[in-house]
Amino acid sequence: MGSFSVMTPLAVTRSDSYEHEQVVLCQDPSSGLRAVIAIHSTALGPAVGGVRFHPYATDEEAVADVLNLSRGMSYKNALAGLDFGGGKAVIVGDPARLRSEKLLLAYGRFVASLGGRYVTGCDVGTDVADMDVITRVCRWVVCGSPNRGGTGDPSGPTALGVLQGMRAAAQHRWGSSSLRGRTVGVAGVGKVGYLLVGHLVEEGARVIVTDVREEAVRRVVDRFPGVLVVDDTETLVRTRGMDVYSPCALGGALDDAVVPVLTAEVVCGAANNQLAHPGIGRQLVDRGILYAPDYVVNAGGVIHSVAGLSGCALPESVARVERIFDTTLAVLERAEAEGVPPGVAADRIAEQRLTAAARSRAWHGPGRPAGS
């Protein structure tokens, strides 16, 4: 495992209206740890975001990913009304081969060295058990085991939030938040998708699913026998009579090939970065398809995780996640009023909050006497 070969990463942020505050390269040769922690903004509070463990092809790719993801967390947290900033970390390497207690402890010590400016948690390639290990050397961790005082796997609150976003989109599009009798296609029935299907069945929706993993599909059908299955995502997006399309697998689900053939009137799912490029937002508007922005509706996990940091009880945490209904509706109404795609409206609301917080901090920040 070599040392970092980069680094010219800050060119990546040139188009950002908000520059990253801090980017930390972490190396521990004895455990093989190579990680990057990016703090995009602490204007609203400590930066919160999970740690992704992924075999990036190059260091530049890892840095670009962590810069984009941490920026996304600033927007997600701001829009969700959280008093937390945006951060993210990536561990470079294949988790199946590289994951070890020693490596996770080394990572935890780097997070601890930031003194609370960054709070880590689960993401792709890391899980609750990993957070339990990190917690042994670092207190700024969420998503640890509930029986050890942690907030646990965020997938449940994420699925609940997506359901609320979908109900808000239904309200905006059809004048009723009820999903009873609506047909919803869920692409990807992993941790979040499976739980979302359960909520939808309970709501009285007709559900169609697809997944590349046969065992994931079997788990859904065994539990919910009325659910229909199609072979693949290409088939799902073309299915006649589908009201809502819910991407719950990987990013880039909405691209130049999918949008022209999509039969659904509403898109609302858990997957991050659903729009393959920014022009897709306008293409969806032009086709009359209502898109509930991904980072607005999939914020349930982070809302629940940080509620745990402030010792918030479960019922209050659930109530906070359910407010995604109001947030989504506000975004969709603003998009309509301003004649812009919903993703643009969401960004505007988040940027307003970030800008106000940054101004207020400049005014009241350290070194400036109170009231001056």
Ligand code: NAD
């Ligand atoms: P997961 O890995 O448990 O599930 C993803 C599922 O998608 C898997 O079952 C996988 O087989 C399937 N899949 C992959 N490629 C596919 C394809 N081409 N077609 C159909 N199915 C495919 O992940 P998850 O935790 O359920 O997260 C799902 C999405 O939601 C991810 O994009 C994730 O970043 C995002 N998200 C998750 C959370 C959370 O709390 N877990 C929070 C916010 C956002």
